[in-house]
Amino acid sequence: MTTLRMAASAAAYGRDLEADFATVAAVIAEARERGVRLLALPEACLGGYLLSLDTPDGAGDAGPPPLDQDGPEIRRLAALAREMTVIAGYCEADGGQRYNSAVCVTGDGVLANHRKVHQPLGENASYASGDRFDAFDTPVGRIGMMICYDKAFPEAARALALDGARIGVCISAWPGARTRPAADLAQDRWKRRFDLFDRARALENQMVWLSANQAGTFGSLRFVAGAKVVDPGGDVLADTGTGPGLAVAELDVDDALTTARRAMGHLRDRRPDAYPPLSLPAPARA
Structure with missing residues (x-):
């Protein structure tokens, strides 16, 4: 049995890169002390996210x-x-x-890069969009990456699972509801969706799932935190709740996937011939 200790972080980040690197260094140091080999940090942890999803180019802010x-x-x-990975x-x-x-990254350099494909609300005023989902090999196994709103689309995680990803990692700057926000973030409807997506994507693809998220506030946004590790059955193994922290869990990934897929294999039992085409074929790679 070969177990992997993994962690997802919830923490606050802003425009000051030196302050951000200080936070990153502290989180990595804690993870290392706890024996973590795979660590997910939040979306936009180097330079901060947008001040608002209504007016992403906030007055006086040049953006990340x-x-x-x-x-x-x-x-x-x-x-x-x-x-560490x-x-x-x-x-x-x-x-x-x-x-x-x-x-x-590892100490040897960059292993892979993912550009966020799905853009919520006004995010496209600040960023261009990515156009693919690819899994890749790492020292801790084959991984697929997503960013925030990407996980709202089942096709994204499914594409990674079909490309052999055994661990899905979704990093986010997911805020609470923009209208009628709950005083208690634990009761916020956008927090509920955040958690549902994490569990659903893990369960439907029978894969291990790491979900990192920003915490605290930035501009007009109040982030829901909720960093977690989810097993292939959709059960949450570790969760930071609505505050900053490190969700750490240890799992034999190969055994967990084999057990989850033994009776009902969601990838194995697919019937692509019965599904209508959902989009035009992707253009061939050069």
Whole structure:
């Protein structure tokens, strides 16, 4: 039996990169002390998220600092990761475009990068959109990455599962409801949706699921936290609740997936011939 100790973080981040790296370093240090080998940090943890989803270009705010995937900030993140596999969110610069991206690193460098595909509300005023979901191999197994609103679309997680992802990692800056917010975040309807998506995506694909999220407030947004680890049956193994913290769980991933898929294999038992086409075929890769 080979177990993997994994963790998802909920923490607050802003525009000050030095302050953000101090938080990242502290979270990684805690995770390392607790024996974690796979760690998910929130969306936009390097440079902060948007001030608002109504007017993303807030007065006097230039937005998150655009960073190069091969630049010094991502190399700094990799140096902090060392032997761990770490996933973190940042604003990626590519030519004249900016993307809301997730990067997976170890001390050896970048393993993979994902650009957020689905954009809620006014986010497309600040970011260009990604166009694919690909799983990739890491020292801790095959992983698929998503960012926040991506997990509201079953096709996204399913595409990763069909590409062999055994662990789905979704990093978020998921806020509470914009209208009629609950005084208690635990009762907030957007918090409820956040949690339902996490459990549903794990269960329907019978995969391990890590969900990281921002905590606290930023601009007009109040984040719901709720970082968690979910097993392939949709059961939550660890959860930070509505505050900052580190959700840590240990699991034999291979055994958990084999057990979950033994009787009813949701991927195995699919009937693609019975499903109507949902979209035009993706263009062929160059």
